[in-house]
Amino acid sequence: MIKFECDxxxxxxxxxxxxxxxxxxxxxxxxxxxxxxxxxxLLDEMYDxxxxxxxxxRKKKPSGTSKKKNPEKKTNSPLNxxxxxxxxxxxxxxxxxxxxxxxxxxxKEEAADPPAIVQNEADNSSxxxxxxxxxxTSPQQASTEANSFGPPPLTPQERNxxxxxxxxxxxxxxxxxxxxxxxxxxxxxxxxxxxxxRVKELTGKSETKTAQSGNPGTPAKPAPTVAPPKWTSLVDxxxxxxxxxxxxxxxxxxxxxxxxxxxxxxxxxxxxxxDRGREVYQIDVWNLATEKKTGQIAVKIESNWRVSPPxxxxxxxxxxxxxxxxxxxxxxxxxxxxxVATGQKLAEWEAAPADSHLSKFEICGSTFAFAKLRxxxxxxxxxxxxxxxxxxxxxxxxxxxxxxDFSEQHYKxxxxxxxVFTYNLRNQIAVYDLQTLEQVQTIVVPDLLxxxxxxxxxxxxxxxxxxxxxxxxxxxGLLLSSSDGTSVWTMDLASGKTTNGYHITGALRDALSDPSxxxxxxxxxxxxxxxxxxxxxxxxxxxxxxxWTLKPVPRVIVRNxxxxxxxxxxxxxxxxxxxxxxxxxxNRKPKLVPVRIPxxxxxxxxxxxxxxxxAILSAGQEISIDVNIGNxxxxxxxxxxxxxxxxxxxxxxxxxxxxxxxxxxxxxxxxQEQDGNKLKMTQRGRPTPGNPLGRVDTGQTLQSTAAAFKLxxxxxxxxxxxxxxxxxxxxxxxxxxxxxxEEARKKMFEGLQNRLMAESIPYFIPKDKKLSLLPLEIKLxx
Numbered sequence: 001m002i003k004f005e006c007d008x009x010x011x012x013x014x015x016x017x018x019x020x021x022x023x024x025x026x027x028x029x030x031x032x033x034x035x036x037x038x039x040x041x042l043l044d045e046m047y048d049x050x051x052x053x054x055x056x057x058r059k060k061k062p063s064g065t066s067k068k069k070n071p072e073k074k075t076n077s078p079l080n081x082x083x084x085x086x087x088x089x090x091x092x093x094x095x096x097x098x099x100x101x102x103x104x105x106x107x108k109e110e111a112a113d114p115p116a117i118v119q120n121e122a123d124n125s126s127x128x129x130x131x132x133x134x135x136x137t138s139p140q141q142a143s144t145e146a147n148s149f150g151p152p153p154l155t156p157q158e159r160n161x162x163x164x165x166x167x168x169x170x171x172x173x174x175x176x177x178x179x180x181x182x183x184x185x186x187x188x189x190x191x192x193x194x195x196x197x198r199v200k201e202l203t204g205k206s207e208t209k210t211a212q213s214g215n216p217g218t219p220a221k222p223a224p225t226v227a228p229p230k231w232t233s234l235v236d237x238x239x240x241x242x243x244x245x246x247x248x249x250x251x252x253x254x255x256x257x258x259x260x261x262x263x264x265x266x267x268x269x270x271x272x273x274x275d276r277g278r279e280v281y282q283i284d285v286w287n288l289a290t291e292k293k294t295g296q297i298a299v300k301i302e303s304n305w306r307v308s309p310p311x312x313x314x315x316x317x318x319x320x321x322x323x324x325x326x327x328x329x330x331x332x333x334x335x336x337x338x339x340v341a342t343g344q345k346l347a348e349w350e351a352a353p354a355d356s357h358l359s360k361f362e363i364c365g366s367t368f369a370f371a372k373l374r375x376x377x378x379x380x381x382x383x384x385x386x387x388x389x390x391x392x393x394x395x396x397x398x399x400x401x402x403x404x405d406f407s408e409q410h411y412k413x414x415x416x417x418x419x420v421f422t423y424n425l426r427n428q429i430a431v432y433d434l435q436t437l438e439q440v441q442t443i444v445v446p447d448l449l450x451x452x453x454x455x456x457x458x459x460x461x462x463x464x465x466x467x468x469x470x471x472x473x474x475x476x477g478l479l480l481s482s483s484d485g486t487s488v489w490t491m492d493l494a495s496g497k498t499t500n501g502y503h504i505t506g507a508l509r510d511a512l513s514d515p516s517x518x519x520x521x522x523x524x525x526x527x528x529x530x531x532x533x534x535x536x537x538x539x540x541x542x543x544x545x546x547x548w549t550l551k552p553v554p555r556v557i558v559r560n561x562x563x564x565x566x567x568x569x570x571x572x573x574x575x576x577x578x579x580x581x582x583x584x585x586x587n588r589k590p591k592l593v594p595v596r597i598p599x600x601x602x603x604x605x606x607x608x609x610x611x612x613x614x615a616i617l618s619a620g621q622e623i624s625i626d627v628n629i630g631n632x633x634x635x636x637x638x639x640x641x642x643x644x645x646x647x648x649x650x651x652x653x654x655x656x657x658x659x660x661x662x663x664x665x666x667x668x669x670x671x672q673e674q675d676g677n678k679l680k681m682t683q684r685g686r687p688t689p690g691n692p693l694g695r696v697d698t699g700q701t702l703q704s705t706a707a708a709f710k711l712x713x714x715x716x717x718x719x720x721x722x723x724x725x726x727x728x729x730x731x732x733x734x735x736x737x738x739x740x741x742e743e744a745r746k747k748m749f750e751g752l753q754n755r756l757m758a759e760s761i762p763y764f765i766p767k768d769k770k771l772s773l774l775p776l777e778i779k780l781x782x
Contacts, residue, residue, distance in 0.1 A: 002686075004036050014686065162460070166195055169460050194426055195460065231496035232440060234431060236473040238415035239316045239366060242269035242289040244526070244565045248594035250291045254572060255589060259518075259560075262314040262321075264363070266523045266564065267415055267471040270294070270318030285318055285340050288563065288570060294318055295340035304328050314340075315363040316417065320390055322363050324351070324371075333358040335369060337390050349393030351386070360408040364434045365417025367391055372408055385437050399437035405430055410464050415473035423464050443496075445478075449489065454500040456487050465509055466521030470528050477531060479522040481507060486758065488522065488531055488539065501531075502539045505654050506757025512536045515552055519561030526566045535562045537760065537775075547602060548776040549760050559780075562595075569595040573781040593781055598772070605771040609764040616722060617665055617713060617765035619656050624663040625649060626714070630672030633705045634745045644669055647753050655763045666714045667761070673745070676706030676730045681739055705745035706730035707752055713765060723762050723773060729755070 002015055015024075015035055022035050173192050254273070262272025262283070269289040275282045281299040286292070295318075301307055305325040313322045321338040333356055336348040351358050352375045361371040369388045374381060383403040387396045404425050411422035413434070420432050423445075431441035449457030459482040466479035478489040486508040488501040509521075512534040523532045530540045530547075536559075540547045552559050553574040563570035573591045612618055627644045629637045648667060649659045679702045682695035712724035729752050736743050764774035 002035060004033075162198075165458075165460050166198060169195055198460075233495075234414070234419055234441060234476075234493040236414035236416035236418040236469075236493075238267060238471060238473055239417055240268060240270075240318075242565075244269070244289050244567060245291075246567050247596075248291065248565075248568055248570070250288065250570065250592065250594055252286065252592040253589075254591055257590075260309075261561070262312055263561065264314050264316040264318075265413070265415070266468060266520055267526075268316045268318070270314060270316070271563075272312070272314045272321070274312065281312070283312070283321065285314065287318060289565075295343065297321060297338050297340060297343045299323060299338065311361075313361065313363050315366060315390075316415070317366055319366065320346070320363060322361065322369055322390065324358055324361050326358075330354050332356075333373065335361060335371070335388070335393070337369065337393070346391045347393035349388065352384070360411075362413055362420075363390060363417075364413050364420070368396070368417065368434065370413075370420065370434055372406055374403075385432065387434060387437060397435065397437045401439075405439075406432075410467065412467050412469060415469055415471065421467065421476065423467055427461055445480075448491075448496075448498055452489075452498050452500065456482070456484065456500055456503045457489075459483055468520055468522045468524060470524045471526045472528070475524075475528070477501070477522050477524060479533065481509065488533070490541075501541055502544050504758055505650065506759075507754040508533065508537075508758045510751065510755045511758035511760075515556050515559050517559045517561075523564050525564055532562065532564055535559055543606075545763075546760060546775045547606070548597065548778055551777050551779045553780055553782045562780075568597060571595050571780055595778065595781060597778065598776065601770075601772050602776050605764065605766060605774055605776065608766055608768070608771055609774055613766075614768075615764060615766050616715065617762065619763070620658065621665070622658045622660050622663050623652065624661055624666045625652070625659060626666045626668045628668065628670045630670065631674065633673045633675075634742045635749075640671065640749075643749075643753065644671060644756070647756050651757050651759070651761065655761070657763075664716045666716060668710075668712045668714050670710045670712075671707065672709075673705050673707050676704040676748070677732060678702070679704050679731075679734060679744065700739075702739055702744060703741050704731055704734065705741070705748050707748060709752070709756075711759065711761065713762060722765050725759070727755075 002019070004013055013024075013026075019035050023032055024035060025032055170192065173195070252273070256275055258274045258276050260274070262274065262285075264270060269287050271286050271288055273284045273286065279301055281297075281301065283297045283299065284293055285295040285297070287294050299312075299321075304327050306328050307323070307325045311324055314320070315322075319340055321340060323336050323338075324333065325336070326333050332354045333351045334348060335351050335358075337346045338344065339346055351361075351371055352373045356373055356375040358371055358373045361369065364370045364387070367390045369390045371386050373384050373386065375384055376382070382400050383406070384398060384400055385406065386398045388394060389396060406422045407424045410424075411420055413420050418434060419440070420434055422430050422432070424430055427445045429441075429443040429445060430439055431443070432438065433440050445462060446457075446460050449459075449462075451457075462480040462482050464479075465481055465486065466477075468477050469475070470477070474493055476491040476493055478491070480487055480489060485503055485505040487503045489498055490501045491498045517535040519535050521534050525531065525538075528541065530538055532538055536550050536552075537546050538548045539545070550562065550569075550571075556574045560572040560574065570592060573589075573593060608615065609618060617623070625645055625648050627641045627648075629640050632640060648669060652659055652667065681698045681700040681702055683698055685691075685694040685696040707729045708726070709729070710724060710726045713722040714720070715722055729748060731744075731748050731751070734744055734747050736747060760775060762773045762775065766772070
């Protein structure tokens, strides 16, 4: 089925695939519309157009391929082999069976990478994991009003190397698309399209298929690359500089407070707390630095307003509130502002014409409101950015942009409110001036990272995990994952210089997503000394190491946001919804309280670690690995033992340890499998408003496999366990090509390996009991 909408009235339609290209009449407005081609037509075009590098690198054929290569035939080049793999992958994709898992409701739903369906026989709630895949980019020239930032022109060797990488990447995409959901499929199609555009740019074929001179199949020479313009400083000092105390006795009662807090950004000391009333929103505004309430507002929801879900924004300086709603009678999106100090409404205005969609809105600076919306003008659908005066509602600027240029999921406003940075689907950061709405900078992220010379910046695409500004507005932090792990990158906003601040092999998101985290995935510490990642790890910038971790309260479904100050943390006391026996916990009394960081103990432990003093475990030490395998559902003990040993060895060597046999200190892992969730099987279909992931129930179920593992540092001489950690991996959803229990177990085991690569394992165990293990573990309040 093909899903599309009328360009005039936005009425949604769903028709059979064979009607692609036909002209139909809208039943709602009478406008004639052409049925768009399906996504598979785009795939076919990309496969037909994909070009080989000028000098393809010969690659060893994978074992298990039955066909033998004929070196005398040019048609059997490495490109044609990859094209065959891609074509086979596309054909196989349509016969793929999707399996979705069963589980209970969660308090917050987030986008997935890859997107997946979750369904529980006892509970039909659905969920997706925390980051939406970013797409591959092709470096493009910026518009005349924007600066493009990238590396110098490529040498022939660099050009050929990049073409080889792009060929590999197309193969990766073709494999990923076999098991992608409809949403993930669209992202992958965009990646393939932009990768193809980059290939054409490098081979000089963006305008013509073949060279105009020489042999017909000879690629044209690439046009000379124009040197990029100078970097424009994007430093934006903060609007508010908080004076945090050395210690805190703050305690705010959060009973009957809505879980969605009004948090301007990670560097503002203000927070708004809204009660759970539906007819009147009672909002208290606090300054967390002074520990005082600065205002209280009662917003009466009028009968003609549709506010669902309620979204209210608070300004960075805590002075203004901004609410968005739609009038029920005219379907007109509106904005309204309030003064926090007086509690009075300042202005109410129409954000766009009737039937427009207001997708995002923010307060920028102290007195401006910013929004992205989709509006209809005649027969044209426009994506608009607008800025108004917050106190009067007067329109200041308006600009039409391409829908894909501004990502409403991945954006941040600078500390002073001057710029908005958005990480779009082409792996580009577009920077807009919030006064004029002109795009002042275009940053091609893969090119930017390649120019650093870092071994972790060589990929052609990255998955966005997070982005945030330093408190002083001088730097931008990027949390990105790629084929070789997860990295933090820092950009000097005055010069554009970018460096790798931290890297870990493995999927950090997977290791820290159980339970999931509701706050920003990357937050700078106020003095710029490091970052809090996923509300769980503090990474020291100078050492490029994890110094401490936050241990969540047991059985909590979602970890609430942690607030960073120079001297302590602020966190909500967390309580599980149910006890260890599954009984509901009714007498829950959440509060917002300070959490002390044991600075002296941490400092002493770091000094001992750096001096390589007397310790049980320290940097560069030789250690052994011991893998004990219990019950297995599939496979054999030797195979599983070999895989887990290799994963742990790579993990430990990345921390500087030497893995050898028969050492007195051993990292043990105890591993066993058992029956996991019973998965309900679905097949891929076309998404609908009631079924956005397009799942079609087959009426069948599949038994999955769960795994339990325990990691521990064990000292042979004293027969002591020095540290241990237990975890349980029970997939709540899976995407499979072969709907078998063995394939389900294979997917679970692959995910477990990624998680082990990013687990927090102590790298320092002191003999002195006054010191602590590193990373130091801090328990969150319960």
